[in-house]
Structures are given as C-alpha cells and as structure tokens.
Amino acid sequence: MLSWKSCSDDPMNTRIVHLLAGMSLHGDQHLAEVERDLVQMDVLLNEAVKKLCTSFMAIHQAIDLQQEALRSLLPGGMPEPGQAARLDALREEIGRHVGAAVTGLQFQDMTSQLIGRMVQHLAGLRDVFGVLGTSEPADLPESGSDEMLAMLNRLSDQIGARGDERAGATARSTVNQRHMESGGIELF
Amino acid sequence: MTKTILAVDDSGSLRQMLSFSLKAAGYGVIEAIDGEDGLNKAKRQTVDLVLTDQNMPGMDGLSLIRALRAMKNxxxxxxxxxxxxxxxxIKAMGRAAGANGWLVKPFDPARLTEVVKKLIG
Structure with missing residues (x-):
C-alpha cells in the first residue's frame, strides 16, 4: 500500500496513483471504524433487548402468581362477582400491556436486519477502495495519457466486476416499517 | 395433547418473544436459529405448525418451506x-413454495395466537 504523501515533482501519473492509494487507505480505515461500531451497536441492542424481554416475561409470570395468591387470600378462595370481574379486567389489561411491549421490542430484530444490510454495503465500499489501492507507480509509465487511461479502465472494470459479485451474493432486504404497530396477516 | 410449533428465526430475541407468546397460549415450542437448523429439527420430530422468518443466513425461509413440502410428513x-x-x-413466491399464510413483523402476540389457533386449534 502506498502512503498518502506525494511530492510536487512527481509526474502526473505517479501523483494520480498516490491519490488513489491515499483514498484507498483512508477510505478503508474510516469504513472499518464505521463497520466495527455498527457491529458493536448490534451486539449492545441485542443484549439490551434480551434482558428487557426476560424481565417482561418474569414480571408477567410474577403478576400471574400474585393474582393467584390474592385469590387464595379471599374468604373460601372464591372472590365475589365484583372482585372476580375486577381481577379478570386487571389480568386482561396486563396482557394488553405485555403484548404491546412484545410488539415494540421487535424493533431490535428490524434494526439488526438494517445494520446487517449496512455492513454488507460497507464491505462493498471497502472492496472499491481496495481496488483503487492496488496500482503501484512501478506499473505505470512516467508519462502518457493512453497508459493512464488503460489503467483507469482496468480499475473501473475491476470495480464493476466486484460490484457484480456482491450483487450476486444474497443481499439482506431492507426494512420499510415506520411504526411499531403489528403488521398485516394474510392467510392463503 | 400439547400442539408443538417450530419457530425459526435468526434473531434470538424474536425467538424468545415467539416462544413466550406461544407457550403462554398453551403450545409447545421448538426453536431453530435458521432454515437449516429448522429443517434438521423438523426431521427429528414432526411438528404441528411451522413459523419461519424469511431473511436468515444460510437457508432462508422460502428454501425451508420448499424443503419441508418435499417431505411426506x-x-x-x-x-x-x-x-x-x-x-x-415475495408473498406470491411464499404461496407458490407452499406457505399457508404471511405475517408481517412486528407481530402482536394476541393476533398471532389467534391465527395459530385457527389453523391447529
């Protein structure tokens, strides 16, 4: 890999190669950092949502047990009709809240899918930068626009080929949902 | 007898939520982390219903459905x-592969169990 440093006395071709190599080096470094942060973000989100899910489930189960305990405290273990209706209403209300939480917590699944997609595209960009950094000054004549054109065409072809390879690989789909409300259901 | 559902999704938290919702409704749940894992588990035990994600590493949901439909049981x-x-x-592809229904995430536990109940009781 060439360094970004170039001097003003270099012939034009060499300076172009230095420019491409510099773009390649620094572009790749920035993209690697972004990729690492995205992957770390995904890990943290996953961990947080797992813990939230476990807590929600435990709360739900504890409330069920609490309701059973309350019933057993009532005289004869049987609530009066009014009390029974109140307990049932509370159970339904808790169920609705837990359901809404379970629906909302699925944001992690969607953001994880989006992060996976971003990482795939970053890898595509890193491929492009990798190709730009493959030319060495020794490959080039010190002057001559035809040779420079040939080199640029070769790079362009390589970038195109890498892009086609990546497009051929299974790409994750994007996520279009904009609200955390439950999605549609269709039975065939 | 408890009906068993195979839940296939590469997201651990989603499997956790599916399992919680379906178990609360009285179903047994087997979890699988992708299509291949789902297929292996389906071969070991015939389940009453399969619920699968589409986008998973390795074998995706459509491929899993095609592989399952090729099995007699x-x-x-x-x-x-x-x-x-x-x-x-993609819905049309799912239907052609042999899916019986299409649920768009995020799911609501009550609506999900309603659909499952309709299909397997």
Whole structure:
C-alpha cells in the first residue's frame, strides 16, 4: 500500500496513483471504524433487548402468581362477582400491556436486519477502495495519457466486476416499517 | 395433547418473544436459529405448525418451506411466514413454495395466537 504523501515533482501519473492509494487507505480505515461500531451497536441492542424481554416475561409470570395468591387470600378462595370481574379486567389489561411491549421490542430484530444490510454495503465500499489501492507507480509509465487511461479502465472494470459479485451474493432486504404497530396477516 | 410449533428465526430475541407468546397460549415450542437448523429439527420430530422468518443466513425461509413440502410428513402441516417483507412478489413466491399464510413483523402476540389457533386449534 502506498502512503498518502506525494511530492510536487512527481509526474502526473505517479501523483494520480498516490491519490488513489491515499483514498484507498483512508477510505478503508474510516469504513472499518464505521463497520466495527455498527457491529458493536448490534451486539449492545441485542443484549439490551434480551434482558428487557426476560424481565417482561418474569414480571408477567410474577403478576400471574400474585393474582393467584390474592385469590387464595379471599374468604373460601372464591372472590365475589365484583372482585372476580375486577381481577379478570386487571389480568386482561396486563396482557394488553405485555403484548404491546412484545410488539415494540421487535424493533431490535428490524434494526439488526438494517445494520446487517449496512455492513454488507460497507464491505462493498471497502472492496472499491481496495481496488483503487492496488496500482503501484512501478506499473505505470512516467508519462502518457493512453497508459493512464488503460489503467483507469482496468480499475473501473475491476470495480464493476466486484460490484457484480456482491450483487450476486444474497443481499439482506431492507426494512420499510415506520411504526411499531403489528403488521398485516394474510392467510392463503 | 400439547400442539408443538417450530419457530425459526435468526434473531434470538424474536425467538424468545415467539416462544413466550406461544407457550403462554398453551403450545409447545421448538426453536431453530435458521432454515437449516429448522429443517434438521423438523426431521427429528414432526411438528404441528411451522413459523419461519424469511431473511436468515444460510437457508432462508422460502428454501425451508420448499424443503419441508418435499417431505411426506410435512405436506399438510401449516407453515406461516413471519417476516419484515410485505411485497406482493415475495408473498406470491411464499404461496407458490407452499406457505399457508404471511405475517408481517412486528407481530402482536394476541393476533398471532389467534391465527395459530385457527389453523391447529
């Protein structure tokens, strides 16, 4: 890999190669950092949502047990009709809240899918930068626009080929949902 | 007898939520982390219903459905897709592969169990 440093006395071709190599080096470094942060973000989100899910489930189960305990405290273990209706209403209300939480917590699944997609595209960009950094000054004549054109065409072809390879690989789909409300259901 | 559902999704938290919702409704749940794992588990034990994601590493949901439908004991087992995707083209592919229904994420536990109940009781 060439360094970004170039001097003003270099012939034009060499300076172009230095420019491409510099773009390649620094572009790749920035993209690697972004990729690492995205992957770390995904890990943290996953961990947080797992813990939230476990807590929600435990709360739900504890409330069920609490309701059973309350019933057993009532005289004869049987609530009066009014009390029974109140307990049932509370159970339904808790169920609705837990359901809404379970629906909302699925944001992690969607953001994880989006992060996976971003990482795939970053890898595509890193491929492009990798190709730009493959030319060495020794490959080039010190002057001559035809040779420079040939080199640029070769790079362009390589970038195109890498892009086609990546497009051929299974790409994750994007996520279009904009609200955390439950999605549609269709039975065939 | 408890009905068993195979829940296939590469997201651990989603499997956790599916399992919680379906178990609370009285179903048994077997979890699988992708299509290949799902297929292996389906071979070991015939389940009453399959719920699968589409986008997973390795074998995706559509490939899993095709593989299951090619097995004699899965020709009549209900299979539901549960995915973020909602395009008509992919739904048509799902239907052609042998899916019985299409659920778009995020799911609501009450609505999900309603659909499952409708299909397997």
């Amino acid at each position: 899965y020709q009549n087992v209900p299979i539901l897709m549960l995915t973020t995707e909602s395009g008509d083209d």
